[in-house]
Amino acid sequence: MSMKALLFDFDGTLLNTNDLIIQTFMYVLEERFPGQYSPKDCMDFIGPSLIETFEQITPDEVEVMIEKYRQWNQENHDALVTEYDGVVDTLEKLKMQGIRLAIVSTKRRDTIAKGLELMGASHLFEFVVGLDDVKKVKPDPEPVLLAIEKLGVEKEEVMMIGDNYHDIEAGKNAGVKTAGVAWSIKGEEFLRTFNPDYILQHMSDLLTIVEES
Template sequence: MKINTLLFDLDGTLINTNELIIESFLHTLHWYYPDQYKREDVLPFIGPTLYDTFNSINAEKVEEMVKVYRKFNHEQHDVLVKEYETVFETVKTLKEKGFKLGIVTTKIRATVNMGLTLTKLDQFFDVVVTLDDVENAKPHPEPVLKALEQLGSKPEEAIMVGDNHHDVEAGKNAGTKTAGVAWSIKGRDYISSHNPDYLLETMSDLLPIVGVE
């Protein structure tokens, strides 16, 4: 069946929030545990929800730690967030060619809106499914299936694109094709080891996959 729908993770896939996320984690963790965490220690925290991550560190202070993280994250957002090469042009082309486009993210809507507005990508997406909209975050299929339902698409007509194994697994669990991005902060080998159907070196690699010349 022909692909007519593209679903994207946001952070680390469409927009480069890696430095923002790393600095936000380090700020929060240094607040509670001075000098105990280094940059490499927080890389595994990229992907899961904040609640899952902080729950694994200190279950009694989860809410408090999330608030400290988000305050710093929002204050530094526009300084540290950057755009990935070919993303804007590729998404614009897909929209012009009539593809249905959605975002499926584990971030809350307020943070998502900041990133989309800053990069001017907000104009292209018909559906944005955030952590606020679901009971179960990726890799559970619920967010992907919810986006497909809102777009009026079937799983076999869609590709889920992401930088993390949560994205690949969520797509597979929902029955879509999957694409991993080689610019994942965890590395090309990391994302390819989770066996996405496609591996993108740049976002424009999506175009020939979906039949756009």
């Protein structure tokens, strides 16, 4: 069965928000726990939802910390994000070929919309499944299954693409094909341990995968 739809994680997959995320965590954690966290520590917080992360770090102040995080993140967003090579160009080619594109992320839809607008890619995606659309986030299959339902396609025709194990596990749990991106801050070898069906060295690899499926 041929590939008809591609589901993408957003952060670290379509847009390089790693520096933004790390610096935002450093800002809020340095204020709350001076000198206790390093940028390397903050790498562990890339992927899980903010609720999961702050429930572990500051269980009594989850909402306050999330609000501080979001405020600083929004204010510094455009200055700290960068684009990955070939992402928008590849998405445009896939769209022209009739491949259906959607985003499945643990971020809120408004933050994703900001990033997409900056990339000039808002028009390429049919919809976004964000934090506000589901009860359970990746690696639970709920967000992926919701996207499949919205698309009205068969699982065999879908692939989930991301930079973290949450994406690969969510795809596997939902019964779809999976791909990890080699430009993940976690590293290609780390992603390989979760056995995705594909590893993308460059976004344009998707054109070949879709053609051969």
